Amino acid sequence: MVNVMDIPEEEYIFPGTRACAGCAMALIYRIALKALGPNTIVTVPASCLTVLHGMQGFCTTKISVYHTPFATTAASASGILASLEDKGLADEITVLAFAGDGGTVDIGIQALSGAAERDTNFIYACYDNEAYMNTGVQRSGSTPLGVQTTTTPEGKSVHKKNMPKILEAHGIPYVATANAAYPLDLYEKFKRAKDIKGPKYIHILSPCPPGWGYNPKDTMLIGRLANETGFWPLYEVLDGKFELSNSSKRYLDSSKRKPITDYLKAQKRFKSIDEKIAKTYEKYIDNTWKEIKSRLESR
Amino acid sequence: MTLTEKEESAINDNIMILTGNHAAAHAFRQAKVGVVSAYPITPQSPVVEKIAEFIAEGKLKARFVKVESEHSAMAVLCAASVTGSRVGTATSAHGLELMYEMLPWASGNRLPIVLNLATRSLGAPWSVWTDHQDFITIRDVGWIQLFCENNQEIYDTNLQAFKIAEDSRILLPVACAYDGYVLSHTAMPVKLEIQELIDKFLPPLNHHINLSDISTVKGIDPVTTPQVVKRDEGVAPGYYEYRYALQKALENSINIIKEVHDDFAKKFGRSYGNGIYKAIQTDDADTIIFGMGSVASQSRVAIEKLRAEGLKVGLMSLKLFRPYPAEELREFFKDKENIIVFDRDIGYGYEGTLSYELKAALYGLKSRPNIKGFIVGLGGRDVKTEHIITGIYKALDEFKKGIFTNKTDFLGLRLEELEDYDEETYFKGG
Numbered sequence: 001m002v003n004v005m006d007i008p009e010e011e012y013i014f015p016g017t018r019a020c021a022g023c024a025m026a027l028i029y030r031i032a033l034k035a036l037g038p039n040t041i042v043t044v045p046a047s048c049l050t051v052l053h054g055m056q057g058f059c060t061t062k063i064s065v066y067h068t069p070f071a072t073t074a075a076s077a078s079g080i081l082a083s084l085e086d087k088g089l090a091d092e093i094t095v096l097a098f099a100g101d102g103g104t105v106d107i108g109i110q111a112l113s114g115a116a117e118r119d120t121n122f123i124y125a126c127y128d129n130e131a132y133m134n135t136g137v138q139r140s141g142s143t144p145l146g147v148q149t150t151t152t153p154e155g156k157s158v159h160k161k162n163m164p165k166i167l168e169a170h171g172i173p174y175v176a177t178a179n180a181a182y183p184l185d186l187y188e189k190f191k192r193a194k195d196i197k198g199p200k201y202i203h204i205l206s207p208c209p210p211g212w213g214y215n216p217k218d219t220m221l222i223g224r225l226a227n228e229t230g231f232w233p234l235y236e237v238l239d240g241k242f243e244l245s246n247s248s249k250r251y252l253d254s255s256k257r258k259p260i261t262d263y264l265k266a267q268k269r270f271k272s273i274d275e276k277i278a279k280t281y282e283k284y285i286d287n288t289w290k291e292i293k294s295r296l297e298s299r
Numbered sequence: 300m301t302l303t304e305k306e307e308s309a310i311n312d313n314i315m316i317l318t319g320n321h322a323a324a325h326a327f328r329q330a331k332v333g334v335v336s337a338y339p340i341t342p343q344s345p346v347v348e349k350i351a352e353f354i355a356e357g358k359l360k361a362r363f364v365k366v367e368s369e370h371s372a373m374a375v376l377c378a379a380s381v382t383g384s385r386v387g388t389a390t391s392a393h394g395l396e397l398m399y400e401m402l403p404w405a406s407g408n409r410l411p412i413v414l415n416l417a418t419r420s421l422g423a424p425w426s427v428w429t430d431h432q433d434f435i436t437i438r439d440v441g442w443i444q445l446f447c448e449n450n451q452e453i454y455d456t457n458l459q460a461f462k463i464a465e466d467s468r469i470l471l472p473v474a475c476a477y478d479g480y481v482l483s484h485t486a487m488p489v490k491l492e493i494q495e496l497i498d499k500f501l502p503p504l505n506h507h508i509n510l511s512d513i514s515t516v517k518g519i520d521p522v523t524t525p526q527v528v529k530r531d532e533g534v535a536p537g538y539y540e541y542r543y544a545l546q547k548a549l550e551n552s553i554n555i556i557k558e559v560h561d562d563f564a565k566k567f568g569r570s571y572g573n574g575i576y577k578a579i580q581t582d583d584a585d586t587i588i589f590g591m592g593s594v595a596s597q598s599r600v601a602i603e604k605l606r607a608e609g610l611k612v613g614l615m616s617l618k619l620f621r622p623y624p625a626e627e628l629r630e631f632f633k634d635k636e637n638i639i640v641f642d643r644d645i646g647y648g649y650e651g652t653l654s655y656e657l658k659a660a661l662y663g664l665k666s667r668p669n670i671k672g673f674i675v676g677l678g679g680r681d682v683k684t685e686h687i688i689t690g691i692y693k694a695l696d697e698f699k700k701g702i703f704t705n706k707t708d709f710l711g712l713r714l715e716e717l718e719d720y721d722e723e724t725y726f727k728g729g
Contacts, residue, residue: 041510043378050521056528057535059518064510066381067520069400072374075366079334079378080510082362086333086384087511111374114367 001246002188008034012062019052022216024180024206024223025127026052029098031183032125033063035190040094041084043068043076045108047100048134049127071107073099074115077122094194095122101142102132104203105163116170116199123193123200126163127180129208137211145280146264146273155272159284167201168237174200176236180207181223182247185234192236205232213268222266230257230285233292242295252293260285317489319482322450323389323415323475324349325489326457328359329497330413333384333504336364336375338394341427342479343417346389369394373401373412380410381519383509385461387412391479392419392433399437405472406441406545408520409507411464412472413457414442417483418592420678428679429479431591431644434620435652437474441545443552444621446591447477448577450487455569456618458492458501462559465504469552471545478593480679492567500566549622556619575619575627580606584613586637586691587668589657591617594641594675594682601687612691617653625660632657633664639694640672641687641710650705669698674709686710 012033019026025048033040042065044050050067054060068076077097084090099108104126112124131149132138139149141161148155168175174196178186186204193200207223209216226232227248234245250256260281264270317325323346327335337347353359362384364375369390376386390398395416405412418434420426434444443463447453453475460473477483510517523538536544553575560574571577577595580602581587588598595616605612615631632638638661642651649655654672661667671694676682690710697703714720 039513041382041513053518053521055535056521056523056537058521058530058532059516061518062516064513064515064517065519066378066510067518068374068378069404071370072378072401075371075374076378078364078366078371079336079375079380080382082334082336082364082375083379083382083384083386084511085362086379087382089511093511093513110367111371114371117367118365 002184002191004184007031007187010034012038014060014062017052017060018054019048020210020216022209022219023048024208024219025049025129027183028125028127028180028186028204028206031186032096032098032190033061035187036094036096036123036194038063039092040096041066041080042096042098043073043080045073045099045103046070046134047103048129049098049100051134070103072111073097073103073108074112074120074124077124078115078118078120081120081122090121097122097124099124099126100134101126101128101130102140105141105161113170116167116172116201119198121197121199123190123202126201126203127206128203129206129211130160131211133208133211145284146277147269148272149269155277164201164203170199171240172199172201173197173239174237176202177232177234178202178204179223179227179232179234180204181220181227182234185245185247189236211269214266218266225258225263225266227251228258229260229263230254230289231260231263233288235292241299244292244296252289254286254289257285313491313493314488315491316486317450318345318484318486319450319453319477320345320389320417320484321349322454322489323457324353325491326454327387328353329491329494330385330458330461330501332359332361332387334362334364334376334379334386335388336366336372336379336386337388337390338366338369338372340369340391340394342419342483343389343391343394343415345483346415346417369397370401373398373405376412377401377405377408377410380405380412380506381408381508381510383504383506383511385411385504387414389415389417391417392421395433395437396421399440402437402440402442402472407541409470409545409548410472411461411470411504413460413464414472414474415457416474416476417479418476419479426678427479429481429593429643430677430679431476431642432677434474434476435644435646438621438652441471441549442621443471443473443549443556444619445473445475446618446620447475447482448592448596448616450482450485450489451569452571453477453482454489454491455563455567455571458497459559459563462501463552463556466555466559467507468555469548470507471548471552476592481593496566500563553619553622553624553627571618572616575624576631577616577618578631579614579616581613581615584611585635586610586612586639586695587632587635588612588614588641588687588691589617589638589653590614590641591620591653592643594643597682597684598641598687600684601691604684605688605691610691623656623660628657628660629664632661632668635668637695637698638668638670639691640670641675641682641690642672643676643682645674645677645707650707655705671697672707674707675711680711683711
């Protein structure tokens with residue numbers, strides 16, 4: 001387990017980016033780049049991360065970044081890697097694809113599935129703020145049940161897509177979930193991914209103050225609640241072996257979990273949900289943990 | 300068996316019997332592409348099958364990214380090109396349309412990508428046969444577009460395409476088109492040049508972006524604004540300036556395309572007109588046929604017959620479609636009387652694209668030639684010599700009568716075989 005002293009002081013993002021106050025994505029990106037270090041090339045689709053990277057002629061990171069159209073994150077990573085292989089530099093440089101949930105679970109899923117199937121040696125990070133935030137909070141395939149967005153004013157009627165599981169089904173060597181509110185765990189997962197050959201997928205919950213409707217100072221609290229209520233368990237699947245991450249282990253015991261309503265009530269996006277949906281959530285979380293338990297037992 | 304002298308010299312000259320698709324693949328091999336990415340589509344597929352074979356046999360040291368769609372293929376190539384590799388692909392029709400979003404990305408980034416297009420008509424309804432509609436649809440994305448008439452020309456044009464694309468004065472993607480099946484699947488002799496000579500003609504790519512050099516940090520394609528941005532660190536152009544530079548690069552590329560063609564002709568002894576168009580029997584001609592690819596090839600036969608009938612007919616086969624060589628065409632056509640354009644495409648809702656573009660290009664002439672356009676051969680309908688001849692006589696007759704219209708005129712239609720054809724009700728659905 002890493003501690004805070006293990007995280008390099010070197011910053012790869014310059015101060016003063018255009019990310020919103022309290023943006024978890026900025027924090028995730030900062031930690032990820034610290035874990036991967038300077039020999040990294042990043043590819044980014046249209047997303048909030050494009051906004052962080054700023055306007056024409058300037059780069060807000062100390063690491064080169066290529067901006068690519070929305071559906072092409074994983075394909076562009078394949079292209080960068082193929083060129084590095086062509087030049088004999090593939091072992092020296094890490095290729096990092098960094099996309100939002102819309103760019104990953106919706107428009108980018110085909111290219112990602114293709115890159116995973118081709119055993120592409122890259123890290124794909126999805127920062128999941130659970131809607132199209134950059135275009136003004138429209139629902140995505142990763143928006144949870146009951147959430148109000150500008151295209152689901154009545155609240156979304158179905159659960160979010162389980163993207164890590166879809167990637168697991170590709171048989172890739174590394175799949176992990178993470179959460180902006182657990183930066184050490186996040187750092188460790190990127191570090192681990194860097195040393196594994198083949199496709200690595202890290203899906204990171206990324207609380208979003210304007211999109212989720214909470215005070216920007218509470219990003220860490222909201223992120224923690226997602227874990228403490230059992231809504232977003234942290235785990236890794238390394239070569240098919242499932243492992244619950246330390247920060248989530250205690251929630252195997254359902255009595256340790258906080259009520260899901262603590263999480264739902266803390267955010268304006270859930271304001272239209274009724275008792276029935278809250279109950280559905282309890283069942284959803286129970287099922288999630290039943291599956292985790294059975295996976296741990298069947299090892 | 301003894302070889303005749305001619306056969307022996309053919310072998311010494313490294314002449315192979317190749318389909319158009321395989322001619323393109325051999326050009327990629329000898330251009331030493333670093334990254335290829337493609338998705339299968341008829342009639343292009345043999346290009347990339349052959350490339351896969353070259354790689355498997357160790358004849359080409361390229362990375363072949365076998366993607367799940369053409370959209371990804373062009374995305375892979377854009378990223379690989381940005382990282383500094385020489386890259387290329389091949390596609391047709393629907394594949395090209397699926398790539399569409401990435402095509403202006405490639406040109407906007409000024410990436411020297413080469414794409415072979417075995418032309419094919421666009422659905423619906425489905426058709427795998429040739430016409431030039433796919434080629435025409437990419438005219439506004441900022442690519443250089445060349446058309447080939449035979450398999451040797453495909454091989455030669457591909458080698459020139461990399462040189463054109465990578466010229467530091469240009470830096471733009473290039474599409475090399477040839478008719479699906481007519482050339483893609485038809486074998487003919489193609490002379491392959493000696494590798495050392497090709498290496499001299501086409502030195503390794505020194506890319507202007509090259510992300511793989513991580514000693515300098517680059518932010519490629521951030522968001523631009525409508526303004527020029529000035530900060531303490533420097534001044535950055537806006538979108539408008541980037542696009543101006545792209546357009547100027549295209550405008551200026553015409554002379555460089557000719558220059559590359561002439562250099563190739565000098566080194567390898569084969570030329571294709573002036574590199575942007577081929578004029579056949581035009582010196583004494585008052586009537587000129589204007590077309591591309593298979594249409595031009597078929598017209599070569601037609602002019603022989605028409606000349607035997609006493610008409611002074613010549614042919615202008617357009618090789619460079621974008622950038623459009625308007626000035627060169629104006630100069631060429633300034634003293635001609637009649638132009639008859641045969642389009643294997645339509646600017647739907649208007650006329651054949653070659654027809655209306657030529658009309659616009661000649662607008663500045665003091666004395667303008669008569670121009671009439673015909674539509675021919677959509678969806679692989681044969682373009683027969685007699686269709687061309689019928690068109691010529693019909694056009695000349697209309698010119699004499701002073702008829703001028705933008706309404707399309709189709710040759711080779713078989714409406715009379717559809718007994719119940721009624722223009723108002725037919726083919727409205729299903």
